[in-house]
Amino acid sequence: MSLYNTIYDVIVVGGGHAGSEAAAASANMGVHTLLITMNLQNIAQMSCNPAMGGIAKGQIVREIDALGGYSGIVTDKTAIQFKMLNKSKGPAMWSPRAQSDRMQFAECWRTMLEQTDNLDFYQDSVNGLIFDDTKIVGVKTALGLEIKARTVIVTAGTFLNGLIHIGEKTFGGGRAGEGASTGITEDLVEKGFESGRMKTGTPPRVDGRSLDYSKMTEQPGDDNPEKFSYMPVTKSLTKQRSCYLTYTNPEVHDLLREGFDRSPMFNGRIKSTGPRYCPSVEDKINRFAEKERHQVFVEPEGWNTVEIYVNGFSTSLPEDIQDKAIRSIPGFENVKFFRYGYAIEYDYFPPTQLKHNLETKLIENLFFAGQINGTTGYEEAAAQGLIAGVNAALKTQEREPFILKRSEAYIGVLIDDLITKGTEEPYRMFTSRAEYRTLLRQDNADIRLTEKSFKIGLAKQDRLDRVLNKKEKTQNLIEFLEKLSVKKEEINPILESKNLAVINQSMKLIKIAARPQLVFNDFRNIERLENYIQENNIDQEIIEQVEIHLKYSGYIEKEKANADKLNRLENVPIPSSFDYSKVKSLSYEAREKLSKIQPTSISQASRISGVSPSDISVLLVYMGR
Incomplete structure (x- = not known):
C-alpha cells in the first residue's frame, strides 16, 4: 500500500502520549489510521518524570483504561513502584501513582501499537497541512510527501517552533536531542487560528x-x-x-x-x-x-x-x-x-477554538490533542488523545460525537474546562477542579465509562463482561448485608475491641457496618458472611466498592442529585446560529464571551467566566424555559 495513493481515515501527527492514545483509539474502532512521528524510537517517550498518575491524574489513567485505552496497561507492565496517594482521606481523594521504567515504557507502547490492527506507521516530520477551503484533507511532510486523509489529529507536544533554553544558550528543539517542528503553526495562523506561547521545563x-x-x-x-x-x-x-x-x-x-x-x-x-x-x-x-x-x-x-x-x-x-x-x-x-x-518554549492554540469533541471550529475534520491545547502532563495529553481518536473515527463513520460530561469523568472536566474557560498557563488537573469528585473516584471508573465505550465500539466484550460481573456481585453483596441480621453475641466482641457502643438486640449488619470506625474486614469472622464471600468468589475490588457504598452512600446520592440538576441545563441546547449581539439584556461582557466561545448548551454558558446568573436567566427566557 503506497502513501502516495492511500486516503487514510485518520492521520495522527505526533507519537507522544496524546498521539499514541489517539492512534490506538481510532484504529481499534476499525478505521484505517496512520501515525506519523519524527522518530519511531521515541513513541510515547517520558520526556519529563518517569511516572504516571498522582493526584487527579491517577483517576484520569483509570478512566483511559476503562474506556479501552493503553496507558494503564503499559504503566502496569513497566512499573517499578506503585503508591495509592491520599489513602488517609476519603475515597474521592485516593489517587494511584506509579514509577515506570522509562525505556520499557516506550518499548511496551510501541509493541502494543504494532500489534494493533488498522494502524500504519511512518517516520517523517509534518511541516504543513493541506486544506480544501474550510476542510482539512491531508498533511505535507519534510520529504515532500502529500498524504491524504479524511480527518487529521495534531498532537505536536512541545515541538511546534520549540526553543530550548539553558542559561544564556538558546537553540531550536522540541526535546533534548530532537529538532523542532515548523510549518504547522504558520499554516493554522494563516487560516485564522489564534496561537500563543507556553513554557515548561525539566530537571537534570x-x-x-x-x-x-x-x-x-x-x-x-x-x-x-x-x-x-x-x-x-x-x-x-x-x-x-x-x-x-x-x-x-x-x-x-x-x-x-x-x-x-x-x-x-x-x-x-x-x-x-x-x-x-x-x-x-x-x-x-x-x-x-x-x-x-x-x-x-x-x-x-x-x-x-x-x-x-x-x-x-x-x-x-x-x-x-x-x-x-x-x-x-x-x-x-x-x-x-x-x-x-532546561526550559522549552513552544506554540499552543487556545482551546476555546475547539468543540467538545476536540475538533476545531474553524476547520472541519481537524482535531487537536495534548499540549497544543495548553495542557501539561502525560495523563492530560493521553486523555485528550483518546477522545480525539474516538471522535475522528466517529466522524469518518458519520456517527454522533462522543462527549463526556463533567459529572461522568475527570476527562469530561478537563475538556470542558479547556473549551469553556480556555487557559493562559499550562493546565493541570486537580481533584478540586471536579465538582462531583465523590462520583468520579478512581475505583469506579470502569463502572462509569466502560459501557459507554463499548457502545461506540472501543471497549471490547471481555472488558464489558468484567464490569457487568463487578456491578452484579457488588449489588448482590449489598443486598445480602441488608438482609443479614447478626446477633449481639456475634457482633459485640468486634465492637468492644474497637471501644464502640455494643448492641442489645439483633441488628442488620449493614447498619453496623456504616459506622466510620469499622472496616469490612472487621466482620470477616462472621461465618455466614465469610461463607457468602467464598461461595460467590467475592474479591477485594468488590469488597472495596461495597465498603465505599456503606460509608458514603449519603454523599454519593447528594452529588448525583446535584449532577442531575446540571444535566437538565445540559439538555437546554443553544443553536449554533444564535446571535448574542441581538440580546440587549445580556451584559456587554457576556455577549462578547458567548459570541467567542459559542457554547452548545445553557450549562456550558453558565461556566464561562464573565457570564453572570442574570445573563443565564435571560438566555433561558430566549430558549423558552
Missing part, C-alpha cells in the same frame, strides 16, 4: 552511583501494591524500587540566585507562561523566598539503569550554576550529571 538527570542515599529518606512503594488496569492482562508488582527524599537549603538557594542575572526566566528572554503548579526551582525560591527548603525527590528511571530523575529541581539556569548548587543538597555532594535541566 544524574548518575545514581554518585549519590549518597544514607543522607536521604527512603520512600518505598505500598506494602500491597495495586495496579492501574482493570483487566487481568497485568499483575500487581511483587518487587519494587524505592525513591528517596531530600531537601534544598539556604546555601543551595544562595548559589542558585548567583545565576539569576543569566537566567532566561529573569532576564526577559522567556516571555511565555510556565506551569503554576510545577514551577522551576529558581521560580520557587523567588516566589517563596520565606521558605528555607524545598523537597527534592530522587526517582530512579528504571530497573537496570543508574540514571536518576531529580524531581523538584526543574531549572533553566546556566549549567555551571546547576552543577554548583545541586552539590549543596544532602546526598548530592559528589554528583555526576548525565544531562542538565
Whole structure:
C-alpha cells in the first residue's frame, strides 16, 4: 500500500502520549489510521518524570483504561513502584501513582501499537497541512510527501517552533536531542487560528552511583501494591524500587540566585507562561523566598539503569550554576550529571477554538490533542488523545460525537474546562477542579465509562463482561448485608475491641457496618458472611466498592442529585446560529464571551467566566424555559 495513493481515515501527527492514545483509539474502532512521528524510537517517550498518575491524574489513567485505552496497561507492565496517594482521606481523594521504567515504557507502547490492527506507521516530520477551503484533507511532510486523509489529529507536544533554553544558550528543539517542528503553526495562523506561547521545563538527570542515599529518606512503594488496569492482562508488582527524599537549603538557594542575572526566566528572554503548579526551582525560591527548603525527590528511571530523575529541581539556569548548587543538597555532594535541566518554549492554540469533541471550529475534520491545547502532563495529553481518536473515527463513520460530561469523568472536566474557560498557563488537573469528585473516584471508573465505550465500539466484550460481573456481585453483596441480621453475641466482641457502643438486640449488619470506625474486614469472622464471600468468589475490588457504598452512600446520592440538576441545563441546547449581539439584556461582557466561545448548551454558558446568573436567566427566557 503506497502513501502516495492511500486516503487514510485518520492521520495522527505526533507519537507522544496524546498521539499514541489517539492512534490506538481510532484504529481499534476499525478505521484505517496512520501515525506519523519524527522518530519511531521515541513513541510515547517520558520526556519529563518517569511516572504516571498522582493526584487527579491517577483517576484520569483509570478512566483511559476503562474506556479501552493503553496507558494503564503499559504503566502496569513497566512499573517499578506503585503508591495509592491520599489513602488517609476519603475515597474521592485516593489517587494511584506509579514509577515506570522509562525505556520499557516506550518499548511496551510501541509493541502494543504494532500489534494493533488498522494502524500504519511512518517516520517523517509534518511541516504543513493541506486544506480544501474550510476542510482539512491531508498533511505535507519534510520529504515532500502529500498524504491524504479524511480527518487529521495534531498532537505536536512541545515541538511546534520549540526553543530550548539553558542559561544564556538558546537553540531550536522540541526535546533534548530532537529538532523542532515548523510549518504547522504558520499554516493554522494563516487560516485564522489564534496561537500563543507556553513554557515548561525539566530537571537534570544524574548518575545514581554518585549519590549518597544514607543522607536521604527512603520512600518505598505500598506494602500491597495495586495496579492501574482493570483487566487481568497485568499483575500487581511483587518487587519494587524505592525513591528517596531530600531537601534544598539556604546555601543551595544562595548559589542558585548567583545565576539569576543569566537566567532566561529573569532576564526577559522567556516571555511565555510556565506551569503554576510545577514551577522551576529558581521560580520557587523567588516566589517563596520565606521558605528555607524545598523537597527534592530522587526517582530512579528504571530497573537496570543508574540514571536518576531529580524531581523538584526543574531549572533553566546556566549549567555551571546547576552543577554548583545541586552539590549543596544532602546526598548530592559528589554528583555526576548525565544531562542538565532546561526550559522549552513552544506554540499552543487556545482551546476555546475547539468543540467538545476536540475538533476545531474553524476547520472541519481537524482535531487537536495534548499540549497544543495548553495542557501539561502525560495523563492530560493521553486523555485528550483518546477522545480525539474516538471522535475522528466517529466522524469518518458519520456517527454522533462522543462527549463526556463533567459529572461522568475527570476527562469530561478537563475538556470542558479547556473549551469553556480556555487557559493562559499550562493546565493541570486537580481533584478540586471536579465538582462531583465523590462520583468520579478512581475505583469506579470502569463502572462509569466502560459501557459507554463499548457502545461506540472501543471497549471490547471481555472488558464489558468484567464490569457487568463487578456491578452484579457488588449489588448482590449489598443486598445480602441488608438482609443479614447478626446477633449481639456475634457482633459485640468486634465492637468492644474497637471501644464502640455494643448492641442489645439483633441488628442488620449493614447498619453496623456504616459506622466510620469499622472496616469490612472487621466482620470477616462472621461465618455466614465469610461463607457468602467464598461461595460467590467475592474479591477485594468488590469488597472495596461495597465498603465505599456503606460509608458514603449519603454523599454519593447528594452529588448525583446535584449532577442531575446540571444535566437538565445540559439538555437546554443553544443553536449554533444564535446571535448574542441581538440580546440587549445580556451584559456587554457576556455577549462578547458567548459570541467567542459559542457554547452548545445553557450549562456550558453558565461556566464561562464573565457570564453572570442574570445573563443565564435571560438566555433561558430566549430558549423558552
